[in-house]
Amino acid sequence: MSDTRPPCLSMRNIHKTFGSTRALGGVDLEVYPGEVLALVGENGAGKSTLMKILSGALRPDRGEMTLEASDHRPRSPHDSRQKGVAMIYQELSLAPHLSVVENIFLGRDRTHWGWIRKEEENRIALKALTRVGAQDIPLHEKVHSLNPAQRQLVEIARALAEEAKVIVMDEPTSSLTQIDTENLFRVIAGLKSEGASVIYISHFLEEVQEVADRVIVLRDGETVGGAKVEDLTIPQIIRMMVGRDVEELYPKVPHQPGDALIEINSLSGLRKPEDVNLTIHRGEIVGIAGLLGAGRTEFLRALFGLDPIRHGEIRVTSLDRRLEKKQRPRSRWKSGIGMLSEDRKEEGLAVELSISENMTLPRLSPYTRFGLFLPWLRREKSRAVADSMNIICRTVDAPVESLSGGNQQKVAFARLVHHEADLLLLDEPTRGIDVGSKSQIYQLIGESAAEGKAVLIVSSYLPELFGVCDRIAVMRKGKLSEARNTHDWTEDEVLHFAVAEEN
Numbered sequence: 074m075s076d077t078r079p080p081c082l083s084m085r086n087i088h089k090t091f092g093s094t095r096a097l098g099g100v101d102l103e104v105y106p107g108e109v110l111a112l113v114g115e116n117g118a119g120k121s122t123l124m125k126i127l128s129g130a131l132r133p134d135r136g137e138m139t140l141e142a143s144d145h146r147p148r149s150p151h152d153s154r155q156k157g158v159a160m161i162y163q164e165l166s167l168a169p170h171l172s173v174v175e176n177i178f179l180g181r182d183r184t185h186w187g188w189i190r191k192e193e194e195n196r197i198a199l200k201a202l203t204r205v206g207a208q209d210i211p212l213h214e215k216v217h218s219l220n221p222a223q224r225q226l227v228e229i230a231r232a233l234a235e236e237a238k239v240i241v242m243d244e245p246t247s248s249l250t251q252i253d254t255e256n257l258f259r260v261i262a263g264l265k266s267e268g269a270s271v272i273y274i275s276h277f278l279e280e281v282q283e284v285a286d287r288v289i290v291l292r293d294g295e296t297v298g299g300a301k302v303e304d305l306t307i308p309q310i311i312r313m314m315v316g317r318d319v320e321e322l323y324p325k326v327p328h329q330p331g332d333a334l335i336e337i338n339s340l341s342g343l344r345k346p347e348d349v350n351l352t353i354h355r356g357e358i359v360g361i362a363g364l365l366g367a368g369r370t371e372f373l374r375a376l377f378g379l380d381p382i383r384h385g386e387i388r389v390t391s392l393d394r395r396l397e398k399k400q401r402p403r404s405r406w407k408s409g410i411g412m413l414s415e416d417r418k419e420e421g422l423a424v425e426l427s428i429s430e431n432m433t434l435p436r437l438s439p440y441t442r443f444g445l446f447l448p449w450l451r452r453e454k455s456r457a458v459a460d461s462m463n464i465i466c467r468t469v470d471a472p473v474e475s476l477s478g479g480n481q482q483k484v485a486f487a488r489l490v491h492h493e494a495d496l497l498l499l500d501e502p503t504r505g506i507d508v509g510s511k512s513q514i515y516q517l518i519g520e521s522a523a524e525g526k527a528v529l530i531v532s533s534y535l536p537e538l539f540g541v542c543d544r545i546a547v548m549r550k551g552k553l554s555e556a557r558n559t560h561d562w563t564e565d566e567v568l569h570f571a572v573a574e575e576n
Contacts, residue, residue, distance in 0.1 A: 079142060081106045081270040082127075082239050087136035089122055089294075096122040097133070098294045102272075104239065109261060109271045111285035111302070113278070114314055115507040116477035119294040120274055124241050128160045129153035141238065154181070159237035161228050161245055169217035174198040176216055177231045201230035204263070206256035221416055222248040222365045222533075229257065240264065243274045247505045248415075250365045250533040251568055258284050276507050278307045279536060290314055315509050322512050323540030326519025330357040330543060333390045334527045335410075335496055337376070340385030346372040347551035349385070353496065358518060358528040359556055360542035362535060362567045368551035369531040370415060373498045376529075377412040378405045391495065406435060411494030413485050415501040415531070417478075421485045424474040428466055429455035431473050432487045458487050463513055479510025486517055497521060499530045503537060515541050535564045547571050 080103040089097040097119045104110040114120050125131040127138065129147030138145040140156060147153035150160070160166075167176050177198045195212055202208050207226040216224060225248040232240050242261075246254045261271055261284055273285055281288060282302055289299035290313040298313040311322075333352050340349045345368030353359055363369050374380040376387065382398040389396060389408055396408060405412075414420035422431050432455050433440070440451040455469040464483045466476060473481055482502065489497050502518070503511045518528055518541055532538050538545055539559055546556040547570040554570060 078105055080104060080139075081108075081141060082145075082272075083137075083139045084123070084127065085137045087123060087126060087138075088134045089119075089126065089131065090134060096294050097126075099136075100291065100294070100296050102289060102296075104270045104272055106268045106270055107265045108287065109265060109273050109285045111273045111275065111281040111288045112291065113275065113281060113288060113310060114291035115509055116479050118291040118314070120291055121243065122294075123291070124160065124243060124272070124274070127153070127239075127241065128158060154235060154237070157238035159232035159235045159240045161232050161240070161242045167216045167224055167228060170215065172213045172215055173202075173210055173219075173227050174212040176227060177201065177234050179231075181235070197234050198230065201234040202226070204233055204260050205229050206253060220366075220370070222250070222253065225249060226253065229260075233260065237269065239270045239272065241272045241274070244276065244505050245273075246275065246277065246280060248501075248533075250363070250571075251535055252364055252572065254280070254533075276505070276511065277534065278310055278508065281310070282307065292316060311508055314507070322508065322515070323537075324512060324516045324519055326516065326523050328356045328358075328519060328522035331355040331525065336386075336388040336390060338386040338388070340372075340375065340387065341383045342368075342371050342375045342551075343381050343383055344371070345551035346375065346548070346553065349551075349553045351546065351553060351556060353527045353529055355391075355495070355525045355527055356522050357544070358522050358530065358542045360530045360532060360538035360545045360559075361548055361553070362532070362538055362545060362571060363548035364571050365533075367548040367571065369548050370500055371551075372548065372553070373412060373500050373529070373531060376405075377410060377498055378402045379412075403435070406492060406494070409493075409495035410498065411489040411492050411496070412498040413489060413500060413502055415504065417481060417485060417504070422473050422481060424481075425472055427470050428459065428464070428473055428476070428484055429469040431484050432458060432469075432491050434488065436492045454491075458491060462487055462490075462517065477507075477510075479506035479513075482506050482510065482514060483517075486514065490517075490521070495526055497526060497528045499528065501532055502530060503532075503534070511537075535567060538567075539564065549573070 082104045084102040087097050087100045100123055112120050126133050129150045129152050168179060174194055178194050198212055202210055205226050210223055229245055245257060264271055275281055285302050287301055288305055290297050332355055334355045335353045337349060337351045341347050349372060361369050371380055375382050378401045387396040418424060429452055433451055440447050452469060459469055462483050464480050473484055503514050522528055542559050544556040545559050545562050547554045547567055549571055
């Protein structure tokens with residue numbers, strides 16, 4: 074990349090404070106036409122604040138921005154979009170009560186004499202969805218009925234339909250499978266060839282190496298380094314991000330599989346899963362790979378009593394009893410099964426409640442004496458758990474929504490630990506959290522297995538499954554393959570199994 078070319082976007086000496094908290098302390102950023110710039114850093118490093126300033130959602134305290142050599146001082150996100158900056162946020166900004174096509178054109182309808190040109194909007198929306206491999210999503214489906222991965226694809230399609238000069242992608246693959254991610258990378262390559270500039274924010278550093286031309290690293294609101302991708306290794310990027318060496322992203326906690334804990338026989342839901350057989354042992358970590366819509370989440374939800382079971386059997390061998398098909402989550406908790414949802418904000422946590430309340434629900438019996446609830450005892454226990462799990466917070470009475478994504482995820486995991494669940498069902502356990510928090514979650518998973526718990530992980534990120542699991546199974550169209558030792562698979566074999574017409 075020649076430095077003599079004028080940048081498409083330039084941000085210089087950007088400062089921003091919130092009260093006494095400094096979010097940005099003089100950040101510089103440039104991105105050139107036809108370039109993918111990766112912006113990386115831990116949660117709280119200032120990436121989102123910087124992009125909100127670019128989008129017009131926030132105004133800097135001082136600093137300058139230029140877009141195609143003209144001053145860029147957006148008064149609002151709408152103003153920024155009009156000038157050619159499209160944002161794809163990690164926390165999706167879709168209107169759930171509107172349809173897919175209505176979301177894609179929200180605030181910028183194609184009109185003629187006051188009438189919306191619906192056929193034109195349908196055509197453009199379908200083209201954008203097709204570019205991200207999501208042409209099967211019905212244009213007039215309400216967004217609230219889509220799963221998180223489908224919503225992510227709609228968000229990306231909305232940015233593509235805007236034909237922007239600068240596209241900011243904040244964790245665009247956090248809800249996508251490997252195949253969807255590869256489709257997105259092809260879209261990004263097409264955008265580059267058309268001369269668009271892409272700012273790519275991700276905690277998946279392998280993706281950064283694959284898709285980006287340059288990397289800029291933020292830490293504590295400052296630019297601490299950057300270079301061409303080919304000149305940086307992942308350990309070097311991590312060292313800049315966290316300010317120290319992370320010896321091993323996937324900590325190896327010794328654990329040994331023991332007796333069978335759960336036996337699942339011919340389990341079928343209303344539509345998915347279909348005739349699933351799986352035995353999970355104490356002290357074992359089992360991973361489930363597969364494509365979007367394959368039935369992985371539905372499988373976990375059926376096990377936890379959130380979705381109906383059509384037929385089949387779940388047997389808890391430690392209790393020597395079968396679970397009833399119509400049991401709800403409360404009964405599953407009592408049987409030693411706990412679940413961490415893929416949708417942290419909507420299902421995994423009650424974000425308005427405190428850290429302590431989220432940790433201890435739904436098991437309050439340890440904090441009652443003679444029928445009286447003792448809040449000080451719960452607070453004391455929650456503080457100890459927060460310290461042991463390195464949950465960074467001022468007080469456990471603070472609302473969960475005040476925490477970073479990584480700390481929120483650790484709170485959700487802490488609830489499973491607090492409930493002393495024997496089987497942990499983890500659906501995308503590290504989605505949207507930084508590399509340091511990921512390593513801590515992997516450590517907690519390993520420690521749980523070492524304590525004799527069984528762990529079942531659904532993940533769209535294959536390096537994660539290969540890094541932490543003892544066995545891996547692949548789900549395709551609701552059917553689950555045999556779980557094989559991790560070292561008996563390759564990533565290519567998993568992908569081939571996931572997409573093969575006949576297994």
